[in-house]
Amino acid sequence: MTRFFVEPEQMMQDMLVLTGENAAHAKVLRLKTNEQVLVCDGQGKECLCTVAEVTPKQITLDVNERRESDSEPAVQVSVYMAFPKADKLEHVIQKATELGVYEIVAFPSARCVSKPDEKSLKKKLERWQKIASSAAEQSGRGRIPQVVVLPSYAEALKRGAQADLPMMFYENERATTLHMALTEHTFRTAALLTGPEGGLEEGEVQRAMDAGFRVCTLGKRILRCETAPLCALSAVMYAAGEF
DSSP: OOEEEOOGGGGGSSEEEEOHHHHHHHHHHTOOTTOEEEEEOSBSEEEEEEEEEEOSSOEEEEEEEEEEOSSSOSSEEEEEEEOOSTTHHHHHHHHHHHHTOSEEEEEOOTTOSOOOOHHHHHHHHHHHHHHHHHHHHHHTOSBOOEEEEOSOHHHHHHHHTTSSEEEEEOTTOOSOBHHHHHHSOOOSEEEEEEOOTTOOOHHHHHHHHHHTOEEEBOOSSOOOTTTHHHHHHHHHHHHTTOO
């Protein structure tokens, strides 16, 4: 079923009107009167609607039912990723959204090659959020994950440590596997922290441990910085019974 996202305040109306990009998308799909569509507020609530009227500039919908989205995971998993080079973060945002991520948090670390300034970050953040929105619509999500940018590694540790299960993935860890961390804890929220192309420095790993992160390995093979968070996210979702 075709899905559209609107602002939460619009969801309170008995009749919804799609304009702008939503109307343009509806036109491409050639929606007709009496067809059913889903309208979501991007925060987990949705309306089952029927197309009442189609005009060149807007689509009018009758609201039939309001409900909680059933496509959202029972666990809230946040991906914390150090700034990677090129468009790797865009790839992670898109795929993590499809997999059910709650939010994607980007931050600088010592070995980051990419360290965007405030001006470029504003434009990048707008693009990243659009990627998350598009991926949420395509994959049938009821919620659009937020893309958050933090100013420092310290802020990432402080914020991520508030999760029930904060985990960092480090290529030199040998003793604790992701499987061990997942089976030894019950959790409703999790934070998955990964480094940039050059990895995290030993001092950064120690700081994460001091902050309360469980340092884990993702296996004997070294994963690319854009592969590691998606691998960990998939494993957490599987362990939580989402797959």
